[in-house]
Amino acid sequence: MRERSSVVERDGSYTWFERAKSVIAGGVNSPARSFRAVGGDPPVVMDRGEGAWLIDVDGNRYIDYLAAFGPLILGHSHPQVVEAVRQAMAEGPLLGTPHPSEIRLAEELVRAVQGLEQVRLTTTGTEAVMSAVRLARAFTGRTKVIKFEGAYHGHSDAMLVKAGSGASTIGTADSLGVPQGVTQDVVSLPYNDIERLEEVLSRIGDQVACVLTEPIVGNMGIVNPAPGYLQKMADLTHKAGALLIFDEVITAFRFHYGSAGALLGVIPDLYAMGKIIGGGLPAGAYGGRRDIMDYVAPLGGMFQAGTLAGNPLSSVAGLATLQVLREENPYPRMDRLANDLATALLHLAARHGLVASVNRAGSGFTLFFGTETVQNYTQAQQADAGQFAAFHRLMLNEGVYLAPSRYEAWFVSAQHGPDEIERTVQAADRAMAHIMQG
Numbered sequence: 001m002r003e004r005s006s007v008v009e010r011d012g013s014y015t016w017f018e019r020a021k022s023v024i025a026g027g028v029n030s031p032a033r034s035f036r037a038v039g040g041d042p043p044v045v046m047d048r049g050e051g052a053w054l055i056d057v058d059g060n061r062y063i064d065y066l067a068a069f070g071p072l073i074l075g076h077s078h079p080q081v082v083e084a085v086r087q088a089m090a091e092g093p094l095l096g097t098p099h100p101s102e103i104r105l106a107e108e109l110v111r112a113v114q115g116l117e118q119v120r121l122t123t124t125g126t127e128a129v130m131s132a133v134r135l136a137r138a139f140t141g142r143t144k145v146i147k148f149e150g151a152y153h154g155h156s157d158a159m160l161v162k163a164g165s166g167a168s169t170i171g172t173a174d175s176l177g178v179p180q181g182v183t184q185d186v187v188s189l190p191y192n193d194i195e196r197l198e199e200v201l202s203r204i205g206d207q208v209a210c211v212l213t214e215p216i217v218g219n220m221g222i223v224n225p226a227p228g229y230l231q232k233m234a235d236l237t238h239k240a241g242a243l244l245i246f247d248e249v250i251t252a253f254r255f256h257y258g259s260a261g262a263l264l265g266v267i268p269d270l271y272a273m274g275k276i277i278g279g280g281l282p283a284g285a286y287g288g289r290r291d292i293m294d295y296v297a298p299l300g301g302m303f304q305a306g307t308l309a310g311n312p313l314s315s316v317a318g319l320a321t322l323q324v325l326r327e328e329n330p331y332p333r334m335d336r337l338a339n340d341l342a343t344a345l346l347h348l349a350a351r352h353g354l355v356a357s358v359n360r361a362g363s364g365f366t367l368f369f370g371t372e373t374v375q376n377y378t379q380a381q382q383a384d385a386g387q388f389a390a391f392h393r394l395m396l397n398e399g400v401y402l403a404p405s406r407y408e409a410w411f412v413s414a415q416h417g418p419d420e421i422e423r424t425v426q427a428a429d430r431a432m433a434h435i436m437q438g
């Protein structure tokens, strides 16, 4: 047994973050990495990852449940991924021409993802969703997009629109700088509310290019679709002559070797993917029905491109990751560990007198404090921010790295084992006891 991490000194982190703040906006290259949602301490600056662990610049070790927000299903620095990237690097990281590894990755995606007849590789999930939406508009000749509150679909202008108050179907933006001309074409509805979708489609269905959703939501915490919800959504969408897009940037290959849509028995017209399929390097993909993909340039009139899209490094990292997932099938084991951990956390919460609930899908779950059921964003927002912030800080000092937001998932990787789970449970026991002592 290794010693329990005793996290006391983070002087190196503080020093690095001071440097970061002077030259990087807010000190972070993506706002979700800051600790603003959990009390505003400086974030921990990590030196490296090893399997299921993160090691910070002061040498402190943390069991990692962030998985870099989803991609690292094989944990950090998996030897097969590292070796594939090393070789590809030696052969030239960028060619600017077609090359075999991007074609192999596309073939593997088409083989594994039901309903994916053709694909286009991108560099990020943001681009994958943005392009799928543009394609849906090109194909249908319509402009409106329906999406769901609390879901994150990347940071393109249209995807930063949320619902306006009241019964308005005209969105307002979550971000400054998104023009009104963009927001007026995006409608944001509550997730898991089929009546609302039906009502809106009956009114404006003939203007709707696509209904866009995560089949299992990962970005307001994990939220599973109610039974029958996705099938009904697909039926209503198609009845309106619109396309169904599944944003599977988190969910593709997270729960089984394929899409969450296939797992749930609903196949969309278009998929957007990312994260796991790049094996930790920048990658995204969108695709689906061939008749729709024929609209993409150079065959069709929908333009989309990318200097780094399908680059050799990302392609081989994705291929190596998929190969390990296919050959080793770590899913049942990861699911069992995640279930063990989530169940233990719920028991601990009850024992310490904390109200809490867990939403789990396979190896991902969210622990919500102060609320018993979360099926949509309104309910997710009711989760106790203060308790989560305290828990986050206490767990960090116990050597457990959780995503610094109550709206994120805990991801168990293929490198987590019973030892990590047991240590995490013991840490959570002490953290919850501390919270209840005030």
Ligand SMILES: *Cc1c(COP(=O)(O)O)cnc(C)c1O
Pocket: 123, 124, 125, 126, 127, 129, 152, 153, 154, 155, 214, 218, 219, 247, 248, 249, 250, 274, 275, 284
């Ligand atoms: C992460 C994420 C994106 C954006 O992907 P990036 O690679 O960060 O641009 C889009 N949709 C979902 C569901 C995501 O989780």
